[in-house]
Amino acid sequence: MEEYDVVIAGGSISGLMSAREIAKKGYSVLVLEEGFEVGTPDHCGGLVSKSALHDLGVEPTQKTFDSMINSALIYSPSGKQIEIDSKNQKVVVVNRRELDKQVARQAQQAGAEIRVKTSFQEKTKHGVRTSIGEIDCKILVDCRGVGALINNQRDGILLSAQYEVYADWITEGKVEVYFDQIKYPGFFAWIIPSGKGVGKVGVAGREINASNMIEGFLRNKGRYSTIRKIFAPIWIKGPIKNFVSGDVVIVGDAAGQSKPTTAGGIYSCGMAGILAGNAITKYLETNEYPQLQQYQKFWHDKFGKEFEKQRLARKILEKVDNKTVDMVFDTITPEITSEISSKDDFDFHATSIVKLLGMRKSLSAAQNIMSAEIKRMLTSYSHTKASKV
Known part of the structure; x- marks a missing residue:
């Protein structure tokens, strides 16, 4: 039977950050990604600040970086608009698939092992049961995403659709946000440019037909070509109560660590991965359980008040x-x-x-x-x- 110090279920940015930090300290780490590829399915808008990427230890490569964002246009239901200049915030659009692969490379170079098309099935007494058999481990890190929350907490879930499109009406460097409580109750529609005439268009809302809503939004905007479609639930309720339970550590979307306002989570989930990885290494060094629980304290110290607001x-x-x-x-x-x-x-x-x-x-x-x-x-x-x- 295979044996690792830590098994991570989910090759998301939170799981890969955890793997990187744990492997740096010389501990054995296995990342299990059930998809065919790290970084998919990509239902993230890709907006993040340069300072956040710096905190995460990532400098965007040519593949990772898509474009800079200069401003955001925000529309009311009747068409009123305000414009926010975002140059001082140094916001960028990253290619999320490439960003995750960049972090995966960092984790691998630190000593972590990554396997795709391999899924976590259940926790066992001494480790985990997976699609390739049982594996012994001391700690399981659950980074399986929003899906881990759906069965128990449906009131925190919104339905979303995001298309990658080519269209002349997408303006490079300008994000657009559309509020309409009838069409997108509790959320909004958005356009995130990744270049001139190309970007991600999405809608989300409570109990909506996301497919119909995004098709209607696109028709109203004008001519376009769709090159990719993603439908996914998003979590907007904030963090779950306990990030640590016995020898299981929950990180990222599975812990509800995406922003309640926008459901964005590159920074808050990525930083959770780093904080969890550091706490796990302290626990493995000392065998003192309170060291493991420090992860939740550190995350709440950094993000708790902001998320409550x-x-x-x-x-x-x-x-x-x-x-x-x-x-x-x-x-x-x-x-x-x-x-x-x-x-x-x-x-x-x-x-x-x-x-x-x-x-x-x-x-x-x-x-x-x-x-x-x-x-x-x-x-x-x-x-x-x-x-x-």
Whole structure:
């Protein structure tokens, strides 16, 4: 029977980051990827800041890097728009398939072993049962993605569709976001350019027919050619309660570590992989279980408060109607968009969302369009601002 210190179920960026960190310390690691290829299926938009990639220990290669993002156009249901300049945030679009392969190469060079078309089946007393037989291990890292959450927590799942398309109406360097609570309840439609005339177009929402919605969105935009289609559930409820259970460590989408606002997770899930890998190596060195549990503490120290604010923003979006969204757009001044544009907070954007919701207006005016959750965000924002003065 094969034996490893750590087996990782899922060749996602979180699993590969974990493998890299553990292998660096000389421990044996096996990554099991059930697909034919690391990096597929690619249902990620690929937006991430350069600073986040630096934190993850990744410098984009020519294959990995698609384009820079200069601005974002955000549309209300009635067609009102605001534009956010993102040059200061240094946001890039990466080719997610190539990014995962780049991290896989880092993990392999550190000493990890990766096997594709090999699936995890169940945890056993001494290790795991897989499609190629039983394997002994001391720790199982579960990075199987959103699918691991679907059966038990359906209320946190939204349906999404994302097509890669060629179209003249895709503007290089400009992300577009479309809110419509009838078509995309609780979420939005998006266009993420990966170059001139090419990009990813997607929709997501609660209990929608994602296929019909994206086809309708594309028809309204104009002529296009589709070269790839991906349908996938996305998770927007935030982190699960426990990241560590016995000798099982849960990381990435399987732990609910994608942003509640956008479901993006390159940074938060990738960093979780690094934090989990470091905690696992400490545990293997000392055989002290509290070292393993430090992973959850470190992740919450870095992302917990931000994710809680994003969850509040999520609750607001799920409650408001199109009329309210249009009213919110009316409160957004050029001064607010200019202030947001000057920030470098792409990965921690809750404060910018607060400003976009009109929080800089007087409370009496804001009360007309704010729920109790927005008022809580206002209080939190005011306290944070006061503490900095």
